[in-house]
Amino acid sequence: MLKIDKFVTLGEFIINRQEDFPYAKGELTRLLSHMSIAAKIVHREVNKAGLVDILGDAGDVNIQGEDVKKLDIFANEQFIAALKTSGECCGVASEEEQNIITFDEKLAKEGKYIVCTDPLDGSSNIDVNVSVGTIFSIYRRISNTGQKAKEIDFLQEGKNQVAAGYIIYGSSTMLVYTTGKGVNGFTYDPSIGEFCLSHPDIITPLFGKIYSINEGNYIRFTEGVKKYIKYCQEYEPEANRPYTSRYIGSLVADFHRNLLKGGIFIYPKTATHSNGKLRLLYECNPIAFIAEQAKGKASDGKGNRILDIKPTSLHQRNSFFVGSFKMVEKAENFIMKIDGNKK
Numbered sequence: 128m129l130k131i132d133k134f135v136t137l138g139e140f141i142i143n144r145q146e147d148f149p150y151a152k153g154e155l156t157r158l159l160s161h162m163s164i165a166a167k168i169v170h171r172e173v174n175k176a177g178l179v180d181i182l183g184d185a186g187d188v189n190i191q192g193e194d195v196k197k198l199d200i201f202a203n204e205q206f207i208a209a210l211k212t213s214g215e216c217c218g219v220a221s222e223e224e225q226n227i228i229t230f231d232e233k234l235a236k237e238g239k240y241i242v243c244t245d246p247l248d249g250s251s252n253i254d255v256n257v258s259v260g261t262i263f264s265i266y267r268r269i270s271n272t273g274q275k276a277k278e279i280d281f282l283q284e285g286k287n288q289v290a291a292g293y294i295i296y297g298s299s300t301m302l303v304y305t306t307g308k309g310v311n312g313f314t315y316d317p318s319i320g321e322f323c324l325s326h327p328d329i330i331t332p333l334f335g336k337i338y339s340i341n342e343g344n345y346i347r348f349t350e351g352v353k354k355y356i357k358y359c360q361e362y363e364p365e366a367n368r369p370y371t372s373r374y375i376g377s378l379v380a381d382f383h384r385n386l387l388k389g390g391i392f393i394y395p396k397t398a399t400h401s402n403g404k405l406r407l408l409y410e411c412n413p414i415a416f417i418a419e420q421a422k423g424k425a426s427d428g429k430g431n432r433i434l435d436i437k438p439t440s441l442h443q444r445n446s447f448f449v450g451s452f453k454m455v456e457k458a459e460n461f462i463m464k465i466d467g468n469k470k
């Protein structure tokens with residue numbers, strides 16, 4: 128049971144940590160605050176999702192005469208609107224949008240930051256009341272201020288992130304984020320409308336007992352991945368094996384559980400998806416930044432650090448191995464030995 132000496136809200140925490148950024152004048156603070164407001168709005172809607180039959184399905188007109196939107200579209204609009212209002216962000220790349228969104232207002236063009244987001248990850252789980260999440264990452268723009276954001280601002284290596292986080296809409300809603308000085312988690316208290324510090328300085332266990340992979344794809348995995356799965360299942364009590372298999376199908380929820388308990392999440396390339404399924408900008412990079420900040424590891428399984436990969440397109444996919452340091456290292460050893468160390 129965590130014992131917190133003092134009740135700290137996310138707002139207070141962000142302001143207290145502003146001094147971590149000597150060059151910052153509160154811009155990042157404002158940006159994160161606006162993200163948390165959008166998170167509260169999405170939390171409210173996600174919690175109403177079960178009432179969809181009563182309140183009206185997506186595409187319908189609800190009782191107030193408003194259009195009912197699919198939640199992923201709703202979340203997309205909320206986060207983009209929040210970022211636009213912040214005045215600190217000059218553009219957004221979203222998993223829901225084909226192209227980058229640039230903000231044309233004078234204030235926004237002066238914004239130093241761009242944001243990449245998956246506004247509602249795992250959205251196929253919404254209808255069955257399973258946890259979903261929002262993922263975001265923040266970069267300083269490369270292009271000059273005073274003009275619209277450009278695509279090069281978004282195609283930066285993950286190691287350039289200045290902040291990254293996720294919101295998990297689960298049995299409770301949590302916001303977990305890093306600005307490169309460790310990872311902190313905040314649980315939402317709907318009664319006061321605040322995210323409260325509940326998981327300070329998260330460090331993920333070096334080893335864990337959980338492996339998370341969609342084993343339905345087994346026959347399409349490479350030999351290295353197959354052998355690693357068999358290794359996870361082997362009886363070896365001194366090494367804590369067999370591991371436990373847990374897979375929700377919501378990256379945020381699978382990663383969050385493994386972050387706290389120790390484990391490995393894998394979405395490898397398969398015979399049909401040569402680069403896996405997950406998107407580098409919206410999913411792999413922010414989660415990798417958080418994992419590394421919690422002393423975990425994130426790689427493509429072939430010895431390449433996720434945060435060092437130079438993106439070439441907005442919606443690029445990548446194979447993804449993330450979690451407890453020693454588990455990811457072990458999985459990489461299997462892949463590199465059996466499949467070869469291919470770029």
Ligand code: AHM
Pocket residue numbers: 222245247248249250251341376377378379394404
């Ligand atoms: P989405 O962005 O379309 O929601 O897809 C991403 C999700 C991840 O949350 C999850 O890890 C993965 O897809 C599950 O994929 P699969 O159903 O192939 O196992």
Ligand code: MG
Pocket residue numbers: 222245247248249410
């Ligand atoms: Mg997604």
